[in-house]
Amino acid sequence: MMQKGEMYVGWSTKDDVRKRGGSGGLVTSMLAAALEKKLVDSVVVLKKINEFEAVPIITSDVNEVLNSAGSLHSVPSNFAKLLANRNLKVALPAKGCDVRGIIEQGKRNAIYLDNTFIVGLNCGGSMHPVVTRDMLEVMYKIKPEDVHGEEIEKGKLIFKTKDGKENAITIDELEEKGYGRRESCRYCTIKIPNNSDIACGNWGVTGDLAGKATFVEINSEKGARLLQNAVDAGYIQVQKPDEKGVAMRARIKGVMEGLGKKWKEKIFVPIDSNRLEYFRKELENCIDCEACKTVCPTCSCGDVSKCTEYHSRNDAYRMSMYHLVRFLHLADACIGCGQCSDVCPVDIPLTRLYRRFANPVQEQLKYEPGMDMRKPPYFEVKLNE
């Protein structure tokens, strides 16, 4: 029987899934097995429309799950809000910020965590689809429509075109020019989601298995059940990883986190004078569409909430009450997933603004939202100093 804390290297036993899926298709097969053996009633997958578009769907069809094999780096979705208030018995793949969002929703009683199997995915960052299209034309000089596949390898972003050619440019170079990963991904420091039930990724796979298998770390009893189930059902094959692989995985994690911290320092330079004017300028174009609130994976007030009910354009305040309430509410809840910036129709860098408030508060209270089940400090009875 598999135990919490154990590590494995595994791959799918289904040939086509193994070929199509990223790193051996283990995650896809594991989800399919969970559905087939009735461990869960449904699975969340991304249904691909094209290389830059996909919609998250909740499905009970095993074939749909198997068809979803393959990774998409330029579809920054977040599954937390999709599951909220639905009371599903579900398994889903989730990158670090999805996991954090789901746990935060769990704390707010919108998701029943005991019934949610979270398959964490190592994540070095995702890209905004519009920026990616632009980048393909400007940097790669290829038409977005010709792209057939993408991959990230050794710090290079590789796009394959339909005629079989590979185009590679280093991510550092892309980010210097303002393309590449989303800003929130650059300063994210959760690279291996150990807050999920089971953490999967290609880091730490060595030898001739490299690129063809997935490294798995079991983080909870639920995760052990999920993996055991898939092995028993004959969907996947696992073996123990070698020591070199474990060390390599830890090293990559360290390097990535270090880079994230560096970006954080670079982006959040303290503003010395007239901070109020800075925030006022940034929020000037807000059209009160409330899209940022709708997508926010930690917000769970619903349609009638403090931020909207106490806000009126007629007030003509120097600063929008809507944003002030959100700044305050997200001070301990913001997980820095970047969804708000992505959806903003007037391109306000909202994540950056929220993080400006969240960074000092979360540091002072030593509270990281979505990493464990600790109650948000705002609702604690006494301040622990």
Next chain:
Amino acid sequence: MSAEPTASTAAKTDGWEPKIVAFCCNWCSYGGADSAGMGRFQQPASARIIRVMCSGRIDPLHVFNAFLEGADAVLVTGCHIGDCHYVNGNDKTKIKYKYLENVAHELGIEKERLQLNWISASEGEKFANFIRDVTAQIKKLGPSPLKPEGVA
């Protein structure tokens, strides 16, 4: 929205009196304000007192609303820790204030404009001194940058 905050700062020299919103809890600091009056402790007429049943009732939203409506300073006052009429209401105030303080600071509101103080019902002199000190500090700072247009 477009007017620069500099327009209102000119007024600070000619006898400008700051507007201070003071949230006082029913059991302690409101009593403190009362005894300040009864004990004839002199204090400037700059404070507008809002009585709440407990300082724990003060939502950060109330404070922001006060600023946005034109307050030059907002004071949050309550019973001393351990003396709360509702056992631990002011412990919760302390937590909320921590958030409020951080957000207000990051927003660029000077720390003198938002203050927390514990005042008991017998500390009339402390209340009067507190109001006097804050008024002096705010007079030096000038009108709040969050003050809406057309509000003195």
